Amino acid sequence: MSNSPLAEVLRSRGLRLTAQRQLVLEAVHSLGHATPDQVHARVAETAAGVNITTVYRALELLEELGLVTHAHLSHGAPTYHAVGEAQHVHLVCRRCGAILEVSSGVLNPLADTLTRDHGFLIDIGHVALFGLCAGCGGGDA
Template sequence: MSEDLAARLHSLGYRLTPQRQLVLRAVEKLGHGTPDEILAEVQQHASAVNVSTIYRTLEVLEELGLVRHTHLSDRAPTYHSVTDHEHFHLVCRNCHRVISVDPEVAAPLTKALEQQHGFVVDVGHLAIFGECVECDQDD
C-alpha cells in the first residue's frame, strides 16, 4: 500500500509524508471518523500533528480517491476509507447509530433518478436520516 500511495501522491505532485500515512491508517482503523476523531487517533503516534494538518491531509487523500466523506450529523464531515466496500449510511436521529448499507438497496431509486432526471447519484456520499428499529420500539 505504501508504494502505491507514494506513486499516486507523486503523480499529483505530493510526497508521502509520515502525517499522510498516519491519517490514512487512522481512517482505516476508525472505519468512520470525524477530523477530531482522526486527530485523536493520529496524536497517539505523533503528538505534534494539529487539526489543520488533518483537514489538509484528508483533502489530499480524498482528491486521490483514497478516502471519502459524508455528513452524518450537522457538524464536521465523517471520513471513511475507500478500501471498505461501497456503501451509504442510515443515521438514527435519536441514538445516532450509523448503519452501512449496500448500494444495491438504493438501486431502484438511483436508476429512477438517472432515467427520469439524468442525475447520477454519488451513493458513497449519501446519508439518510430517520429512526432505527431499536429507538422505534422504545416509543
C-alpha cells in the same frame, strides 16, 4: 513506508509521503467513520505535534487522491471513511448516533428512476438516510 500504495499514489502526483499523511490515512482506516477531530485525536496518540490544520489538509488531499471520501452524517463536521470497493449507503440513527452501512443496491430503483426521468446520477458515496435504528424503536430489521 516508502513502498506503500499511498507512497506510489503520491509519487505519481509529484508529492511525497509524509508521516502525517500516513498517520491520517491509517487513522481513517482504523476508525471506520470519523470526523476530522476524531482523526486528529487518533493521530495525536502517536504524533502529539500534528495539529488539526494538518489533519484537514491531509484529509482533503487523500480525498482528492481517491483514497478516502466523506459524507455528512450529522449537523457537524463531515465524516470520513476509506474508499472501499463496494459503495454503500449510510443509515444514521438520530437518537443513538449509530451508523449502519447497507449496499448501494437498495437505491437502484430510485437511482434508475432519477436517471431515466431527470438525467440525474446519484453520488452514492455521499448518501445518508436519517431515522431510528431497530434498537431505538425504528422497527425490526
